[in-house]
Amino acid sequence: xxxxxxxxxxxxxxxxxxxxxxxxxxxxxxxxxxxxxxxxxxxxxxxxxxxxxxxxxxxxxxxxxxxxxxxxxxxxxxxxxxxxxxxxxxxxxxxxxxxxxxxxxxxxxxxxxxxxxxxxxxxxxxxxxxxxxxxxxxxxxxxxxxxxxxxxxxxxxxxxxxxxxxxxxxxxxxxxxxxxxxxxxxxxxxxxxxxxxxxxxxxxxxxxxxxxxxxxxxxxxxxxxxxxxxxxxxxxxxxxxxxxxxxxxxxxxxxxxxxxxxxxxxxxxxxxxxxxxxxxxxxxxxxxxxxxxxxxxxxxxxxxxxxxxxxxxxxxxxxxxxxxxxxxxxxxxxxxxxxxxxxxxxxxxxxxxxxxxxxxxxxxxxxxxxxxxxxxxxxxxxxxxxxxxxxxxxxxxxxxxxxxxxxxxxxxxxxxxxxxxxxxxxxxxxxxxxx
Amino acid sequence: xxxxxxxxxxxxxxxxxxxxxxxxxxxxxxxxxxxxxxxxxxxxxxxxxxxxxxxxxxxxxxxxxxxxxxxxxxxxxxxxxxxxxxxxxxxxxxxxxxxxxxxxxxxxxxxxxxxxxxxxxxxxxxxxxxxxxxxxxxxxxxxxxxxxxxxxxxxxxxxxxxxxxxxxxxxxxxxxxxxxxxxxxxxxxxxxxxxxxxxxxxxxxxxxxxxxxxxxxxxxxxxxxxxxxxxxxxxxxxxxxxxxxxxxxxxxxxxxxxxxxxx
Ligand SMILES: Nc1ncnc2c1ncn2[C@@H]1O[C@H](COP(=O)(O)OP(=O)(O)OP(=O)(O)O)[C@@H](O)[C@H]1O
Ligand SMILES: [Mg+2]
Numbered sequence: 210x211x212x213x214x215x216x217x218x219x220x221x222x223x224x225x226x227x228x229x230x231x232x233x234x235x236x237x238x239x240x241x242x243x244x245x246x247x248x249x250x251x252x253x254x255x256x257x258x259x260x261x262x263x264x265x266x267x268x269x270x271x272x273x274x275x276x277x278x279x280x281x282x283x284x285x286x287x288x289x290x291x292x293x294x295x296x297x298x299x300x301x302x303x304x305x306x307x308x309x310x311x312x313x314x315x316x317x318x319x320x321x322x323x324x325x326x327x328x329x330x331x332x333x334x335x336x337x338x339x340x341x342x343x344x345x346x347x348x349x350x351x352x353x354x355x356x357x358x359x360x361x362x363x364x365x366x367x368x369x370x371x372x373x374x375x376x377x378x379x380x381x382x383x384x385x386x387x388x389x390x391x392x393x394x395x396x397x398x399x400x401x402x403x404x405x406x407x408x409x410x411x412x413x414x415x416x417x418x419x420x421x422x423x424x425x426x427x428x429x430x431x432x433x434x435x436x437x438x439x440x441x442x443x444x445x446x447x448x449x450x451x452x453x454x455x456x457x458x459x460x461x462x463x464x465x466x467x468x469x470x471x472x473x474x475x476x477x478x479x480x481x482x483x484x485x486x487x488x489x490x491x492x493x494x495x496x497x498x499x500x501x502x503x504x505x506x507x508x509x510x511x512x513x514x515x516x517x518x519x520x521x522x523x524x525x526x527x528x529x530x531x532x533x534x535x536x537x538x539x540x541x542x543x544x545x546x547x548x549x550x551x552x553x554x555x556x557x558x559x560x561x562x563x564x565x566x567x568x569x570x571x572x573x574x575x576x577x578x579x580x581x582x583x584x585x586x587x588x589x590x591x592x593x594x595x596x597x598x599x600x601x602x603x604x605x606x607x608x609x610x611x612x613x614x615x616x617x618x619x620x621x622x623x624x625x626x627x628x629x630x631x632x633x634x635x636x637x638x639x640x641x642x643x644x
Numbered sequence: 645x646x647x648x649x650x651x652x653x654x655x656x657x658x659x660x661x662x663x664x665x666x667x668x669x670x671x672x673x674x675x676x677x678x679x680x681x682x683x684x685x686x687x688x689x690x691x692x693x694x695x696x697x698x699x700x701x702x703x704x705x706x707x708x709x710x711x712x713x714x715x716x717x718x719x720x721x722x723x724x725x726x727x728x729x730x731x732x733x734x735x736x737x738x739x740x741x742x743x744x745x746x747x748x749x750x751x752x753x754x755x756x757x758x759x760x761x762x763x764x765x766x767x768x769x770x771x772x773x774x775x776x777x778x779x780x781x782x783x784x785x786x787x788x789x790x791x792x793x794x795x796x797x798x799x800x801x802x803x804x805x806x807x808x809x810x811x812x813x814x815x816x817x818x819x820x821x822x823x824x825x826x827x828x829x830x831x832x833x834x835x836x837x838x839x840x841x842x843x844x845x846x847x848x849x850x851x852x853x854x855x856x857x858x859x860x861x862x863x864x865x866x867x868x869x870x871x872x873x874x875x876x877x878x879x880x881x882x883x884x885x886x887x888x889x890x891x892x893x894x895x896x897x898x899x900x901x902x903x904x905x906x907x
Contacts, residue, residue: 393734542715543752547766547818548742550734557765561756642756642798 270299274612278302280605299612307600311616314436314591320364320428324439327361330354331446339631355450362435362443363508366426368419372412380404394467432510436591438620443510444592445579448517452578453571455518456525457564461555463530474526481523487584489516494588513585521578528574532567533559565639572632576625583621593617652842654866658851661869664691665724666822666853667712672721674707681707682718683877689855691821694848696864696885697857699874700900705857708874709824712855713744726821742770745815749827751807753799759786759810760795763817771818778817785813789843805836809843816847823847825856859904865889873897 230236243253275298278284284300304311313321334354337347356370383403388396420426435443462474481489493512536559544554564571586595597613600606667689674682681704689695697705710716711723714730714737723730725740754762763782767773773781786792789809791802799807808828815823825844829837841863848854848867858864864871864885871888873881873896881894889905892898 537750537752539748539750539752540754542748543754545715546713546741546744546746546748546752547814548738548740548770549766550738553769557769558754562754565756639756 270297274299274301276301276305279306281607281609282605299615300609301612301616303600303606303609303612304616307596307606310600311437311593311596313439314596315434316430316436316439317428317434320430323361323364323427323430324443327358328442330357330361335450355447360427363430363432364427365429366416366420366424368416368423368425369412371419372416373408375415376404376407376412379407394469397467397470432508432590435510437596438593440510440585440590440592441579441582444514444517444582444585447514448521448578448582449575451518452521452525455522457529457560459522459526460529460533463526464533478523478526481520482527486517486520486581487587489520490584490588492516509588510590513588513590517578517582521574524574524578525571528567528570529563531570532563532565535566536562565636568632568636568639572628576628579624579628580621593620652845652866654845655849658849659692659694659867659869660851661690661692665689666691666693666726667855668722668724669712670722670724672711672718672723674704674711674716674718674720681877682711685721685879687872687879689822689853691853692851693870694852694854694868695856695870695872696868697855697872697874698859698861698864698900699880703874704877705874706826707877709746709826709855709857712822712824713741713746715746738770742766742818743821745812745818745820745823747808747811747815747823747825747828749831751799751804751811751831753807753811753814755799758796758798759791759802762799762810763814766814766818782813782817785816786810788816788846789813790839803836804832805839808832808836808840812840812843812847822853822855825854825858827857827859829858829860861889861905873900875900 227233244250273288275284275287278287278300279302281300281303284302288298288300309318309321313324316324330350331354333347334351337343337345337351356374359373360367360370380400380403384396384400387399459474459478462470463478465471465474490513493516494509540558540562541554544558549557583592583594585592586598589595591599594617597610597617600613601609665688667687669685669687672682672685673680685708697708699705707716711718711730712725717732718730726743728736728740730737730740753759754765757765760779760782763786764773764775764778767778767781768775783792783795786795789812791806791809791813794802794806794810799810802810812828828844829840832840837860841860844854844856844863845867856863856868868885870882871885872879873888873892873894875896881888881892881897883893888897889901892901
């Protein structure tokens, strides 16, 4: 044992000192992350070499790309005339020459303003939902947006979307009346079945009836003309926007105490999830017409949208069910003990928290869904991949592929990456608010 | 255990038990699957009573008071709260719940809402109180539980004791006629226990009908007019506090009291 005294009193306090330079800033970061061990240093150098190889090959190809050519032959001539002979160059001319087709498919060019306006309406409609600080009045646009966009895209008589909207009205009224006079279960079933019957049997006659009295409409564009990114966006966004509320309802139904509702939800979710999307798309293409009343021809794109939406909603339902299950039981009991009824406690207490937990999963599903819209190429719709094949089949651009697929890939990447970023923004924002 | 009586004299002038029946439980039984949790419970609570329920863990205390606002469903017997019988009728249940306040062991505040929003939520949505008025009521009760300055914070930013007082204020904003407490202090540190008990004593002094599951025997002695001892899903003994603590009749009660007071 040493005989140093146990008591110790510090006479003066130490001031702050700067850390050694090797421990701060970029130097430290590089040392810690790239050269912390011989193995790590070796891997760093190897990676740098790999990056160099890729960039030295792809870089000139990209940078020397020809944007101004009307056909592949013309493009090759330009390259032969101007290039140094060592490097190849990309023929981006296909993108500039076929830009409209890639974006709008075969939509009539004098009507391009309609999809663009529809996109604007959609963005205005979605903005108050995405950024709650915006004025609440914008929700009027949100409510009107779905049918307005639908009408702008397809055109035709205005009475058709109006009669669809009436169907929702039927649902709301049915729910209210049945809830007050019969029972909650009857109200839910009525709110689902009556609008469906209305749409199947009454909406058509009502629309055409009104149209013969007051013809009001814009030029009809058949969905054969839809194509390119517009088609992906129309299918993707409709499915995203409709599948979220549908998924929420399904998730709630699956956790319901009412046996019938619960069983229906479980069967629906499991059947939809258990069968590949492509099978559902073929079903939409071939079979769906058999189930509709004779004489009603139903637009293929619409059928695809319905299928993709149902498919996505099954996945969303499961993601949200996870969020619901993650909430402590006390939250349900807290809401119950205050006398909030079921819908109030869901809307005010449970869903805001469950959705917050589910954001990453929801966005993940949406990203997957958006990319899956390319599957519609197999049932003969002209999504970007379909358009690419069509372009490659023309004499001008026969033989081109890298440039087109690179472009399509980048466009999809940008969309999906921004969705991912938005989800991060939302998570961080909610985290800040609640802590 | 926190000794209250030494630090605080309890004003008993408003603690009057009236003849009016607030809660009547007749021959109530409950099972979890095949497990018989509550057996032949008979209990009548007069308006203005302050009842403390105690008993060993798993004896069914929580289950009993959760049956009163139907957080749990009973399978046999009747529960009549404020003249309304609890049945599977959802409208009756919501009505009773809005008139019976409840505080939980783990507070169950809503973490995504501010303290003020937590308090105004039910008045606005259940009672259709205008927002402004609801906020005034909320501030009144937040002042009463002595945390008005926290109104715009989120629950996660408050200490346990403060959160429990917010939970009490949140219930009070619905102007309940009966308050149920399920071990409101057992998740708290000793110094916070006192602030919550003080709030509860104040409530008792104003004549609130209260049913508290708690192991704070000081609180029971200070404010309760009746102590109920439960074991194995049955009411084993009930008495007024002095008799109950000084002269317990049943062996089980004696054993229980010796265990919680003995050391
Ligand atoms: N949801 C449930 N399903 C099955 N059994 C349950 C359930 N909730 C409680 N029990 C059982 O019922 C009995 C009574 O539970 P209860 O929570 O009412 O006890 P308690 O007296 O409040 O106990 P504590 O003092 O630990 O809170 C316990 O044996 C418990 O295991
Ligand atoms: Mg308990």
